[in-house]
Amino acid sequence: MVKVRGAGGGRVSIAGVACYRPGDRPHLYYKLRVHRRRKGEPKGFTWQDYRNLILAAHHGLSAPLVWVWDNLNIHLAPELASFAAENKDWLRVYRLPAYAPDMNPAEGIWSLLKRSMANFAAADQAGLVRIIKRKLKKIQYRPHLVDGCLAATGLRSNPGDHNALRVQPG
DSSP: OEEEOSTTOEEEEEEEEEEEOTTSOOEEEEEEEEEOOOTTOOSSOOHHHHHHHHHHHHHHHTSOEEEEEOOOGGGGOHHHHHHHHHTTTTEEEEEOOTTOGGGOHHHHHHHHHHHHTTTOOOSSHHHHHHHHHHHHHHHHTOHHHHHHHHHTTTOOOOTTOTTOEEEEEO
16 A cells, blocks of 8 residues: 555555466566545455456466465455355465465565655656556566565475466465
8 A cells, every 4th residue: 555645645555466387477467446535435455356356367367276365354354255165166265374474475566666666756646556557567577576576485386286376465
């Protein structure tokens, strides 16, 4: 989440997923939600937004998924658990231990994003969104950066499971 200060304020939330398959380049999918402080507007991502991210990764990659969640409250939603159970033929869900951001490659993506934005100042929320999208696209098209985020965790994809993509959302 990146907060916008000043008149109009609000915040920009980002949900992302890093996908890995042995022998293939990594993939990074993300979605932004802009909160403009309007009445009734959701401040963050809903379980439906995360479900849609899972579906987008599944359709975009055309492969079964091994999805690894951290313990963000919304990731624990019963609706997401039901969705996973209904789609167990192509979706396996595992949870990271509590307080283990160092095991989540997506945390490395967010660190890269924040560092790349350190010298930028956005005049308004729309400018911030443009900067975030541009910086994420640069990361997305540099597979060695996304691979480095997995390497930094000490985790590895299972080379014996060539049909499944290991997915690390953040």
